[in-house]
Amino acid sequence: MPVFQLRPISAPRMNLALRIEALHKTYRGGFEALKGIDLSVTEGDFFALLGPNGAGKSTTIGIITSLVRKTSGRVSIFDYEIDSQPSQAKRLIGLVPQEFNFNQFEPVEEILLNQAGYYGLGRRAAKQQAEHFLKKLGLWDKRDVQARDLSGGMKRRLMIARAMVHTPRILILDEPTAGVDIEIRRAMWAFMQEINSNGTTIILTTHYLEEAENLCRNVAIINAGKIIENTSMKAILNKLDFETYVLDLANPLHQMPNIEGIETKLIDPVTLEVEVDQRTNLNWVFCELNRLGIAVSSLRNKHNRLEELFLHLTQAA
Amino acid sequence: MTPSEQLHALATILVKEILRFSRIWLQTILPPAITTGLYFVIFGGLIGPRIGEMEGFSYMEFIVPGLIMMSIITNAYANVVSSFYMAKFTHSVEEMLVSPVPNYIILLGYTAGGIARGLAVGLVVTVVSLFFSELQVQDFGISISIAFLTAALFSLAGFINAVYAKSFDDISIIPTFVLTPLTYLGGIFYSVAMLPNFWQQVSLLNPILYMINAFRYGLLGVSDIPVGISYIIICGFIFVLFLVCLYLLSTGKGIRD
Missing domain, CATH: 3.40.50.300 (P-loop containing nucleotide triphosphate hydrolases)
Structure with a gap:
């Protein structure tokens, strides 16, 4: 003191x-x-x-x-x-x-x-x-x-x-x-x-x-x-109802995968960004990727949660 | 703030200012001593004997009060203008602005700092003058009070300059183009009685003339101006400049967005 x-x-x-x-x-x-x-x-x-x-x-x-x-x-x-x-x-x-x-x-x-x-x-x-x-x-x-x-x-x-x-x-x-x-x-x-x-x-x-x-x-x-x-x-x-994940892929991908209900973005052949609704089960996302033959070696959040929301709010305003 | 807290704040600013100019004594105390020593050698020692007496004193004795006063004026002014401008420039002035210290304490603190440096340099120059001339003090009270009031006046003037200054150039313009000419024309090296009548009247518009003459009166007992008028003019200037400074601080001119 x-x-x-x-x-x-x-x-x-x-x-x-x-x-x-x-x-x-x-x-x-x-x-x-x-x-x-x-x-x-x-x-x-x-x-x-x-x-x-x-x-x-x-x-x-x-x-x-x-x-x-x-x-x-x-x-x-x-x-x-x-x-x-x-x-x-x-x-x-x-x-x-x-x-x-x-x-x-x-x-x-x-x-x-x-x-x-x-x-x-x-x-x-x-x-x-x-x-x-x-x-x-x-x-x-x-x-x-x-x-x-x-x-x-x-x-x-x-x-x-x-x-x-x-x-x-x-x-x-x-x-x-x-x-x-x-x-x-x-x-x-x-x-x-x-x-x-x-x-x-x-x-x-x-x-x-x-x-x-x-x-x-x-x-x-x-x-x-x-x-x-x-x-x-x-x-x-x-209030954050979506999150963006960055997936590091085990094998290069040359074409953007199309998964219904998920927004994807191929950053480079081995890096995929997916924007997922918070209600969506991540297991389902992995199942879909697995079904398309895409193997994921690691996963991380693109932004922390507050950052995500901050960008969303300030850009919207 | 209570009165005792205000005193602590005032002491803080004064000590800070004294430490500041003491730390850089090679730039603040020594140069005026050397410059004035040169004046004594050249004007007093070499040229002075050829000039002869002035108002009943040797030329060396005559110029001592003016040279002491010149060092007080320039150093009191320089201390406040450079210190407060640097505080603005580095934003360290914000340390005071966010605190509860009242504006008049800030102003008194900086003024006291200017007075301290002005008198410190004045004392050093006085000591230097003893190597060339015997110091006479006819009236100790007048000498000290005029030196103090003059230092206060030019500290306040330096504060106004610092408030308006936006660059380092701005803090040297007034000393170079206004202060130095007025000081030299204020009767350091001559008595205004030597001037033609017209220029005598023009000289009366120069406030520094009153300060130098009053100080000369304190030391030598001779003056071109009645000393009472000098006091009235100096105190009047101090009063007006103090109010102007307070107004500038209260409006935040140059220091608050």
Whole structure:
């Protein structure tokens, strides 16, 4: 647990960590990034905000964290409106942005000490917090190193440590594991799950949909400035009524097989894609392939389930 | 934020700024000392004796206040404009923008950083001047307060430049084409009383003239301008620039989309 706790703010009665109502954003030049989105995230949730590039995810996060000015609408953090009570709202948020946004010439520990200072922590308390989170994220032995000398994965972890240094109640992670190897990614997942289980609400945007599927309990999909899906991860995955499998064939095939009720696509002579309705029994598919004399040596999913659904929803929209 | 939390935030920004310019002292502290040392050698030591006395002082003694003030002005300005522009450029300014630290604390922090560097360099230049001339201080309070207020004024001016700057070129245009000419024409090397009447009146439009003369009054006890007017003008500029900076921060000019 963190060594230092922020001065308690009167406990909110409602359990909404984030509430967004009719949020619009039109950039100078006329580009309408958000077209009136509504979104709620309950306290303690691990929430995925997904969407293709340019959908409005980063704009939404920018408005929540005061980096982007909204055109209209309301945003509140634990019932503190960002317009009328910005100080109270801001102290409850931790942000891990998509791009590295620290001074690359500052030593690692100093970056955390400064961030803690901006939240009003004294030097001593800030040092305790910095030590706690640098150790937690495996950066303590790098505390005197200039940030520019860290590896990409370390820089990502540094941004998480920095976002946590004032013990926020809601942590917003904008593609935190982009470009990070799988071992570090899994360690970061474990850290996120730990802080979430300790009560921190997490909002995650990611292009690794496997990550969202594994970590998040609820999900919203945003596309072209509109929320097109907002439900639990379980419910959204249940909507997936088809899956695409990739079959590696034992022998080359020169002609596309025709199986009634299944869409097939011959990628190359030894790779066949089949799109199967979820109600279809896979045994029946194999029987049909067997009947046509096609031997399968291995099978895998083309996309993970959420990815499949994501593509379906965003392309349809 | 409570007042004590705001003080912690202010101290954080100030310490960060001091550490920043101290880390690169070869770029921030040493060059002004060398440049001013050269001024002392050439204008004070070589040319000065041929010029003779100015307002009852040797030429070397006369130019010391102006050269100290020039280093304070340029360094206070340079510190804030480069630091805040770099924070924008690297997006590290977002660290402050997402936090609850109020805009006026951000502004005070950067201004304090500019003052710290301006006065640090001013002190180094003063020490250098001791190798060439005896330092006279007629009024310690006026000398220190004018140096402090001038550093504050140009820190605020540097902040405005940084807010509007969109490239590294933009942070050097004002110092090169505005600040340096106004400083040189502000009476560092001469008394405005030497100028024809018309140019004396034109010189009165140069705010730096008031600062250099007030500082000269503090050190030598002579000035072309009544020192009270200098205080009014400097404080007036500080007030206006502070409000402009706060307005720019509140509207998010150059820092928020």
